[in-house]
Amino acid sequence: MADYELPEITGEDGITDVPAVQKDVMVGPGPFVSKPDFQVGMHFPSDIEKGDDGKWSLIPNWKEEALGKLDELRGRYRSLQVYLDICVKCGACTDKCHYFIGTTDAKNMPVARQDLLRKVYRRYFTFAGKYFPKLVGATDLTEEVIDDWYNYYHQCSQCRRCSVFCPYGIDTAEISMAAREILNHVGRGQKYCTEIMGKVYKIGNNLGLPEPALADTLEGLEEDIEDETGVKVLLPLDKKGADILLITPSADFFAEPHVDGLMGYAKVFHELGLDWTLSSYASEGANFGMFIGSYENMRKISLRIRKAAEDLGVKRIVFGECGHAWRVAYSFLNTLAGPFDFLDQRYPVPQHVLEITWPAIQAGKLNIDKSRNDDMTLTFHDSCNVARATNMGDKPGGQFDIPRAVIEAVCNNYVDMPMDTIHDATFCCGGGGGLLTDDLMEVRLKGAQPRMEALKHVSDNYGVTHMAAICAICKSQFTKVLPYYGFSMDQIVSVHQLVSSALILTGQVDEEDED
Amino acid sequence: MNFLGILYGVLFWVATIIIVVGVANKIRIYWKTPAPLKIPTMPAPRTQTGVVFRMFREVFFFQSLFRSDKMLWLFGILFHYGMLLVLLRHVRYFQEEVWGFIAFIQPFGKYAAFIMIVGLVALLVRRFIVDRVRYISAPSDYLMLVLLLVIAGSGALMTFVTHADVVQVKAFFIALRTFDFSMWALPGSPILLLHLTAVAFLMIIFPISKLLHAPGVFFSPTRNQVDNSREKRHVAPWAAELDAQGVEYLDQVKHK
Numbered sequence: 001m002a003d004y005e006l007p008e009i010t011g012e013d014g015i016t017d018v019p020a021v022q023k024d025v026m027v028g029p030g031p032f033v034s035k036p037d038f039q040v041g042m043h044f045p046s047d048i049e050k051g052d053d054g055k056w057s058l059i060p061n062w063k064e065e066a067l068g069k070l071d072e073l074r075g076r077y078r079s080l081q082v083y084l085d086i087c088v089k090c091g092a093c094t095d096k097c098h099y100f101i102g103t104t105d106a107k108n109m110p111v112a113r114q115d116l117l118r119k120v121y122r123r124y125f126t127f128a129g130k131y132f133p134k135l136v137g138a139t140d141l142t143e144e145v146i147d148d149w150y151n152y153y154h155q156c157s158q159c160r161r162c163s164v165f166c167p168y169g170i171d172t173a174e175i176s177m178a179a180r181e182i183l184n185h186v187g188r189g190q191k192y193c194t195e196i197m198g199k200v201y202k203i204g205n206n207l208g209l210p211e212p213a214l215a216d217t218l219e220g221l222e223e224d225i226e227d228e229t230g231v232k233v234l235l236p237l238d239k240k241g242a243d244i245l246l247i248t249p250s251a252d253f254f255a256e257p258h259v260d261g262l263m264g265y266a267k268v269f270h271e272l273g274l275d276w277t278l279s280s281y282a283s284e285g286a287n288f289g290m291f292i293g294s295y296e297n298m299r300k301i302s303l304r305i306r307k308a309a310e311d312l313g314v315k316r317i318v319f320g321e322c323g324h325a326w327r328v329a330y331s332f333l334n335t336l337a338g339p340f341d342f343l344d345q346r347y348p349v350p351q352h353v354l355e356i357t358w359p360a361i362q363a364g365k366l367n368i369d370k371s372r373n374d375d376m377t378l379t380f381h382d383s384c385n386v387a388r389a390t391n392m393g394d395k396p397g398g399q400f401d402i403p404r405a406v407i408e409a410v411c412n413n414y415v416d417m418p419m420d421t422i423h424d425a426t427f428c429c430g431g432g433g434g435l436l437t438d439d440l441m442e443v444r445l446k447g448a449q450p451r452m453e454a455l456k457h458v459s460d461n462y463g464v465t466h467m468a469a470i471c472a473i474c475k476s477q478f479t480k481v482l483p484y485y486g487f488s489m490d491q492i493v494s495v496h497q498l499v500s501s502a503l504i505l506t507g508q509v510d511e512e513d514e515d
Numbered sequence: 516m517n518f519l520g521i522l523y524g525v526l527f528w529v530a531t532i533i534i535v536v537g538v539a540n541k542i543r544i545y546w547k548t549p550a551p552l553k554i555p556t557m558p559a560p561r562t563q564t565g566v567v568f569r570m571f572r573e574v575f576f577f578q579s580l581f582r583s584d585k586m587l588w589l590f591g592i593l594f595h596y597g598m599l600l601v602l603l604r605h606v607r608y609f610q611e612e613v614w615g616f617i618a619f620i621q622p623f624g625k626y627a628a629f630i631m632i633v634g635l636v637a638l639l640v641r642r643f644i645v646d647r648v649r650y651i652s653a654p655s656d657y658l659m660l661v662l663l664l665v666i667a668g669s670g671a672l673m674t675f676v677t678h679a680d681v682v683q684v685k686a687f688f689i690a691l692r693t694f695d696f697s698m699w700a701l702p703g704s705p706i707l708l709l710h711l712t713a714v715a716f717l718m719i720i721f722p723i724s725k726l727l728h729a730p731g732v733f734f735s736p737t738r739n740q741v742d743n744s745r746e747k748r749h750v751a752p753w754a755a756e757l758d759a760q761g762v763e764y765l766d767q768v769k770h771k
Contacts, residue, residue, distance in 0.1 A: 021646045043764045076753055078548040079736045085541070086731035089656045090591070091641075091648035092583040106650050115651065127723045128655070137653030160737075163556050165583035167573065167591075168728055169737035171554065295551060296764045299757065331553045331744045338748045348745045388557055391742055396558035424558065425582075 004442050007102060007449045009485055014418040014457030016450045018095040019104040026105040029055070030151040031439045034189030041198040042297055048187035062186040063141055067124055069182045074121070076295075079174040084121045086168055087111060093162040093170075098427045099155050102446035107152045110162035110172040116148055117179050150188045153179040155443045157435050158291065159384035159428035173433070177293030180434075184292055192437035193288045200301055205250035205284035211237075214280055217253050225263055230509035233270040235262075238312065239277035244269070245309050246278050247329070247350070248320025249285040249472035257494045258475050261321050264496025265353050267503055271367075272360055276318070282308035285325030286472065290332075291434030302328065302336040315344040318351045321494055323383035323471030324432065326352060330390040352392050354470070357499060358402050361409045367504045370412050376466045377413035378498070379458050380404055381451065381478075382426035383471035400424075403470055403495055410502035415462040421454040429469075431477030445481055452485040459487075468495050520700035523711055524691055530718035537722025538730055545734040551751035555740040566741055573738060590641065594634030594663075600627035601670070608685045609692070628671040635664050659724070662713055669710035679707040 009016075033056040036046035045059045059065060074081040093110040095101070100108040107113060115137070122129030122138035129138030139145065158173035183189065199208040209217070218235040225233045236242065246269075252262040269276050282304040289298025309317055317340070319329045329350045334340065340349040348355070360366050380403060392398040400423045408414050421427055430447030458464040469475055469492060478492035560566050572578040577595075581588045604624025607613045639660045642648050673679045680702045690698035701707070720726070733739065750758070756768045 018647075021650050043766075075548060076551065076751070078545060078550040078734060079554060081548050082545055082731050082734045082736075086725065086728040086735075088725045088728050089648070089651050089653070090580075090587060091645065091651060092580055092587060094647035094651065096583070106647075109647055109651065111651050128720075132655075134654070135658075136655045160556060163737050165579055167577055167580040167583070168732045169556055169573075169579065169735040171556070171737050174554070295754065296757070299754075300763050334744055334748045335552060335750055335754070350745075389554070391557055391559075394561075396561060396742065399557065424556070 004445050004484070006445055006484055009449065009453045009456050011453065011456030011460040014454040015420055016101050016453045019101060021106045021109075022104045023106050026103045026108065026151070026155060026443060028151055030147075030154050030190075031435075031437060032191040033150075033187075034191045034194040038191060038194035038198055039184075039187070039189050041201060042184065042189065042194050042292075042294065044184045044189055044194075045187060056187065058143065058146065059187040062146070066141060066146070066182050066186050067120075069185045070117075070121060070178075071125065073178045073181060074125075077174065077178065079171060080178045083114070083168075083170045083174060084118050087114065087118070087170055090167065093166050093172075096162050096165050097156075097172075098159070098161070098430060098450045099157070099443060099447045102430070102449040103155070103443065105155075107148070108155055110166075110170075113152055113156055114170070114172055114175045116145070116152055117175055120145060146183070146186065146188065149179050150183055153183070154190060154435065154440065155447075157384070157428045157430065157433035157447070159432055160388040161384065161425070161427065164388060164424050176433075177290070179293070180291070181293035184294060190292065190434060192439070193292050193434045197288050197297060197301065200284055200288075200304070204279075204281050204304070206286055206288070207250045207253070209250060209253060209283065211280035214253065214278075214283060218278070221259065221263055221266070225267065228510075229267075229505050231270070231505045231507050233263075233266050233505070235266050236277040238280050240311075241313050242275045242277035243314060244274055244276035244316045244318050245282075245305075245312055245314040246276055246318050246320060246353075247282060247285045247305055247325070248278070249322040249325055250283055251472040251476060252320055252322075253283075255472070255476060256479065257490070257492060257497055258321075258472055260497035260500060261494030262496075264494065264498075264500035264503075265320055267500050267505060268353075268357050268360065268366065268496070271503065271505055272356070272365060274356075277312060277314070279308035279312060281311070285319055285322040285329070287325060287328040288434060290324060290328055298328065298332070299336040302333055305333070306337040306340075309340075310342065316347050316351065317343065317349060318353055318356060320353050321470040321472065321496060323385040323473060325472075326470075327385040327389040353496065354402050354406055355392055357496070358393075358406050358409075361406065366499075367506070368410055368502045369504055370410055370502055372502045373411040373498055374413070376411065376493075376498075377415060377462070377464045378407055378411050378493075379415050379417050379455065379464045379467050380407055380422070380495075381417075381429065381467050381469045381474060382422050382424075383469055383474050384426060384428040384432055386470060387426045388424050397423075403468075406495060407468055407498060410498050413463075415458050415464050417454040417458050421450065427451045427454070429471070429474040429477040430481065432471075432473050436473050436477055441480075444477060445484055448477065448481040448485070452481070452487075455487070456485070466491050466493050468493050468498060470495050516697055517700040519703060519708070520687060520698075523701055523708075523715075524687070524699045526715045527691055527711075530715040534718040534721045538727075541722055541727055542730055542734075545731065549751035549753065550736040550740070551754050553740055553742075553744040553749050554736050555742055556737045557742060559740065559742040561742050563741055566739055570733065570739060574732065587641070590634050590637040592634075593630050594638060597627045597629075597631030597634055598663075598667075600624045601631055601667070608681075608688045611689060625674055628667055628674065631667045632664065632671065635660055635667060639664070655724070659726075662717060666710060666713045666717065669706050669713065672706055673704075673710065677704070677706060679704045
């Protein structure tokens with residue numbers, strides 16, 4: 001583990017105290033800059049050069065482009081136009097961001113982060129800013145401002161916690177997405193996101209796992225399940241005519257604990273007799289187009305799912321455990337790649353895998369032995385995008401209730417973290433929104449503090465041993481940061497991993513019973 | 516008719532035109548700018564009626580602010596509701612025959628000035644002493660509160676200390692509406708003129724300042740959208756062009 005100066009966690013009441021504001025703690029170059037060939041793949045300008053100091057230049061007419069893009073975006077997004085105008089600087093959001101709490105950097109307060117863009121908007125597009133810039137805090141657009149944007153808009157995970165607490169619902173995610181879209185067009189794309197999206201376009205998933213490798217992996221998983229249970233559970237790939245197309249984050253194919261979740265979905269589908277398949281063409285649930293604020297690229301990735309569904313002739317689309325994927329699926333997929341009138345209209349399009357598992361448990365269709373999870377006491381981390389940008393089932397709040405209901409149906413020991421840290425007040429894991437990259441490790445570690453504090457509280461006081469999540473990013477992020485806060489990396493688990501351990505398949509012979 | 520009457524008559528007509536046209540223009544911009552994606556902060560209502568209730572709770576009870584910061588909520592409520600009562604009380608200056616309700620609230624509106632001032636002072640002090648709020652405040656953020664304090668303070672002074680000739684003031688405002696220039700006259704009371712100048716200034720800056728939060732909140736997509744994205748397809752006109760023309764990027768869209 002590399003050394004970072006990390007905040008202390010006490011576990012006292014599970015709530016991190018609001019720190020005193022400090023300036024420029026997290027000032028820096030920001031994440032690695034997207035190279036010209038990655039930019040080309042995203043249809044972004046690419047005429048940038050690397051200087052002798054290792055710093056990438058901006059495109060030649062960057063200022064004109066940036067202001068033009070800002071003007072264009074405020075005409076395309078009502079959220080941006082309204083939110084740039086109406087903030088009253090009341091400060092309600094100032095102590096709500098996990099990155100501010102963890103880093104204490106003033107520019108990580110949501111309103112201060114918005115102001116980085118707002119002060120430029122005011123200078124060039126408002127009367128007060130044009131004629132009285134000092135009075136209203138408007139500033140000229142300079143390269144330093146662009147550097148600040150690049151740095152601080154990549155210290156926002158677009159988790160929307162600030163939006164919940166804003167009296168007008170101002171959503172910093174909307175501002176940071178717009179800022180990143182402007183940056184994309186002046187030569188400051190983010191390498192992590194553009195490189196990954198390039199792989200989706202070329203191969204079909206974020207990891208660049210080609211079809212033969214994927215087929216091989218799935219076969220391996222089938223063998224693992226058979227070894228463990230004696231039951232042949234299939235994980236089909238590109239099966240034409242299947243009923244269900246499963247779209248899941250590619251981390252589910254090999255990362256821990258993600259893969260245990262994938263085996264869980266497979267076992268549930270098997271037990272319910274569902275005819276399903278994965279697609280090698282659309283083997284990715286996550287959609288990084290959202291992170292970089294690019295409607296066009298987000299749509300382009302979403303259309304792959306539509307094409308896969310059409311080509312395979314499926315009747316339903318189901319998403320696996322992935323927070324941002326579920327946001328794009330639940331809230332945007334119909335917009336981006338609809339209408340889905342060729343699918344079976346008796347089911348919502350798309351569905352979350354929990355919307356299959358939970359009704360099946362309720363109907364008694366799954367043989368569950370809760371005691372198989374008795375070695376654990378669970379808590380549930382509401383993933384930010386699931387909690388504040390989506391729903392499940394047909395009632396408001398289903399996104400909180402259904403995962404918990406499933407966990408409690410398969411585990412005997414469950415404890416919630418403090419109310420101010422769950423449901424729609426949940427804290428982001430610290431790695432969302434395109435920040436899950438090693439070049440942003442410091443901000444990821446510090447941003448995890450509020451969640452770690454809440455976890456330590458229930459761990460110290462209620463004996464919680466494991467935290468379950470339904471997001472690939474959360475799972476990867478926690479695997480990495482838990483050890484820094486004195487936990488072990490395997491304390492983060494998938495919800496369907498819990499389902500998988502408690503589920504007894506028809507005909508199952510347990511390994512230990514064999515001899 | 517006197518000089519002050521003409522001066523302030525013109526000022527108030529200009530201020531009124533600016534606030535009405537300015538705010539109407541902003542509303543037009545908010546209205547016509549599409550919201551291309553469904554982004555309600557969840558859990559969100561599943562019906563349009565539910566959204567009306569959500570917006571009602573935000574606008575009248577400051578629901579999100581209550582969850583966020585109880586102290587700030589209290590100061591905000593004191594200021595806004597104090598101001599609401601004071602404004603309602605002022606309706607009588609524009610009515611030849613005062614409505615029963617407006618007559619009824621006169622005593623409440625009178626003392627509401629103090630509630631408004633307490634709220635404003637608390638908000639101003641808070642802006643100075645909370646380090647996070649101090650950091651995000653521009654000079655205009657303090658001055659806005661000072662301006663409102665000048666308005667409320669000068670108004671309260673006239674109500675409780677040095678009374679202005681309100682009969683003439685009322686005749687002036689009615690004459691502004693009827694264009695009866697003979698009555699365009701104001702008493703030369705410095706406090707009254709300060710009060711009126713500050714009010715006219717507030718009206719003028721309304722459409723170019725953060726006071727836009729008042730009309731703007733109704734256009735906030737995170738608060739005014741229905742949670743029905745799976746049931747109902749939502750597409751902005753500019754995005755629909757991508758589908759219609761079968762292209763991937765907006766710069767490939769051909770404009771007719």
